[in-house]
Amino acid sequence: MKRFEDVKPQEAQDLYYPAMCKVTQAKQITDMEKWYELEMPAGQDLGHSPGQFVEVSVFGVGEAPISVSSSPSKKGRFELCIRQVGNLTNVLKSYDVGDLVGIRGPYGKGYPIEQFLGKDILIIAGGIGLVPLRSLINYVLDNRKDFGRLIILYGAKTPAELLFKEEMANWTARDDVEFHVTVDQGDETWTGNTGVITTLIPGLELNLNTTIAAITGPPIMYKFVIMSLKSKQMADDHIYVSLERRMKCGVGKCGHCQINGVYCCQDGPVFNYADIKPLEEAL
Numbered sequence: 437m438k439r440f441e442d443v444k445p446q447e448a449q450d451l452y453y454p455a456m457c458k459v460t461q462a463k464q465i466t467d468m469e470k471w472y473e474l475e476m477p478a479g480q481d482l483g484h485s486p487g488q489f490v491e492v493s494v495f496g497v498g499e500a501p502i503s504v505s506s507s508p509s510k511k512g513r514f515e516l517c518i519r520q521v522g523n524l525t526n527v528l529k530s531y532d533v534g535d536l537v538g539i540r541g542p543y544g545k546g547y548p549i550e551q552f553l554g555k556d557i558l559i560i561a562g563g564i565g566l567v568p569l570r571s572l573i574n575y576v577l578d579n580r581k582d583f584g585r586l587i588i589l590y591g592a593k594t595p596a597e598l599l600f601k602e603e604m605a606n607w608t609a610r611d612d613v614e615f616h617v618t619v620d621q622g623d624e625t626w627t628g629n630t631g632v633i634t635t636l637i638p639g640l641e642l643n644l645n646t647t648i649a650a651i652t653g654p655p656i657m658y659k660f661v662i663m664s665l666k667s668k669q670m671a672d673d674h675i676y677v678s679l680e681r682r683m684k685c686g687v688g689k690c691g692h693c694q695i696n697g698v699y700c701c702q703d704g705p706v707f708n709y710a711d712i713k714p715l716e717e718a719l
Contacts, residue, residue, distance in 0.1 A: 452540065452687070453540070454491075454493050454499075454538030454539060454540050455476065455477055455480075455538070455539050455540075456477060456536045456537070456538060456539075457474040457475060457476055457477065457536065457537050457538075457539045458474065458475045458477075458534065458535070458536055459472055459473070459474055459475075459531055459532060459533055459534060459535045459536075459537060460473045460474065460475045460513060460533060461473035461533065462531060462532050462533060464529075465517070465599060465600070465601075466596065466597055466598075466599065467596070468519050468520055468521075468597075469517055469518065469519050469520075469564065469599060470517070470518055470520070470528070470529055471505075471515065471516070471517045472515065472516045472517075472518065472528075472531070472537075473506075473513055473514070473515050474513060474514055474515070474516065474537060474539065475512065475513050476512060476513070476514070476539075479512055480512070481508075481511050481512060482504065482508075482514045482539075482541075482542060483508075483542065484504045484508055484514065484541070484542035484546070484571075485508060485542075485546035485547065485549065486504075486507070486508065486546050486547050486549065486568075486571040486572035486575050487503075487544070487545070487546030487547045487568060487571065487572065487678060487705065487706040488503075488504055488541070488542040488543060488544050488545070488546040489501045489502060489503045489504060489541065489542065489543055489544055489568070489680060489683070489686070489705065490502060490504060490516075490539050490540060490541035490542055490543065491538075491539070491540040491541055491543070491685075491686045492516065492518070492524070492528070492537060492538065492539060493524075493537070493538035493539075493540070494524060494527050494528065494537065494538065495538065497523060497524050497527050498523060498524045499524065499538065499540075500522070500524050500525065500684075501543075501680065501683045501684065501686050501701070502516050502518055503516075503567050503568035503571070503680060504516065504542060504568070504571055505517045505567045505568065505570045505571055506570075506571055506574065507571055507574035507575040507577075507578050508571075508575060509574070509575060509578040509579070510574075517564075517567045517570075517599065519564055540686065541686065543686045543687070543701060543702075544680075544683075544686075544700075544701055544702065544704055544705050544706070545702075545703065545704055545705070545706055546571075546706050547572055547650060547676060547706050549575070551648075552576075552583065552648055553582050553583065554582070554583065554584060554646075555583065555584055555646050555647065555648045556583075556584040556585040556586075556587070556642070556643060556646050556647040556648070557572075557576055557583055557584070557585070557586050557587070557647075557648055557650065558587045558589070558640075558642065558647055558648065558649040558650070559572065559573055559586070559587065559588045559589065559590075559650055560589045560633065560637075560649060560650070560651045560652075560653070560661055561588070561589070561590045561591070561651075561652055561653060562590075562591050562592075562633050562652070562653025562654055562657040562661075563591070563592055563593065563597065563653055563654055564599070565651075565652035565653035565654070565657075565678075566590055566599050566600065566652075567599070568652055568678060568680065569650060569652050570600065570603075572650055573586070573588065577613075580612060584646060585614065585647075586612065586613050586614065587614040587616075587640065588607060588613065588614070588615045588616070589616050589617075589618075589633055589636045589637070590604070590615075590616070590617045590618075590633075591617070591618045591619065591620070591632065591633030591636070591653075592617075592619050592620070593619065593620045593621065594619055594620070594621055594622075594623065595619055595622065595623055595625065595626045596623075597619075598617070598619070604617065616629070616636045617629065618630065618631055618632070618633060618635060618636055620632060632660070633653070633657065633661065634660050634661055634663075634664045637661070637664040637665065637668070638664070640668070642668060642670070644668070644669055644670055644671070644674070647670070647674060648674050648675075648676065649665055649670065649674060649675045649676065650676045650706075651675065651676065651677050651678070652677070652678040652680075655719070658677055658719045659719060662675060662677075662709065662719075671710075672708075672709050672710035672713060673708055673709070673710040675708070675709035675710075676706055676707065676708055676709065677706075677707055677709055677712070677719070678704070678705045678706050678707075679693070679695075679700045679704050679705050679707060679712075679718060680700065680704070680705035682695075682700045683700055683701045683705060684701075685701065686701050687701065687702070688701055688702045695712075695715050695717050695718050696715060696717070698712070698715065698718075
């Protein structure tokens with residue numbers, strides 16, 4: 437294995453060659469999720485757009501596709517938030533500052549930011565779906581004057597499973613962010629809204645001509661969130677969804693993410709709903 441200092445910039449840019457990235461910060465943020473900040477070798481930028489993903493590898497263990505959680509505005513370093521659900525992610529749980537992680541990518545198609553400029557952005561995140569949408573949220577905040585309203589709806593099963601609580605407090609305090617959070621089941625400390633995420637939608641007042649919705653969450657959530665948005669007469673082509681849960685290799689070779697002739701890892705993972713609506717298997 438090459439040392440971090442010996443990796444050449446052109447190698448780090450090769451999409452099929454894992455660049456050895458150094459963990460610069462690590463923090464367990466829930467019982468199941470751990471947040472990492474990683475540094476690219478040779479001072480490179482990851483060069484991702486919001487919604488893209490990378491392949492994370494540990495030699496001798498395996499690799500997995502993981503969404504990038506930081507804004508492209510952050511240079512030289514990027515962030516991941518990883519749920520411990522398998523062999524690779526359970527090994528990564530022990531990784532800390534100074535450890536090296538293999539990174540391929542970024543891969544896939546993210547959000548068409550140029551089409552979002554000047555628009556109101558409605559973020560709808562369920563559970564760990566906040567991880568990739570956080571990249572879009574932070575990009576909008578970093579370029580706040582280029583966008584209209586920023587409305588964030590976030591839902592989790594319980595208060596203990598809520599992610600990025602410090603940032604949630606910041607969103608709540610800002611006068612240029614409309615933040616609403618709910619949990620399926622509260623506890624003795626919870627004083628906020630209780631109910632599934634669709635309970636937050638009926639009260640929204642939206643300009644249908646200027647609002648773009650970005651949705652990421654568990655599969656069952658998509659159907660009901662889209663139904664709720666359609667009940668407000670939102671156009672299909674104003675809705676974007678992410679199908680990242682289907683991906684594996686990241687380069688269209690394994691077929692794991694194939695839906696008819698569509699490869700989520702290359703044609704997505706971010707899709708305009710109007711484009712995939714005819715694909716019944718997609719949602």
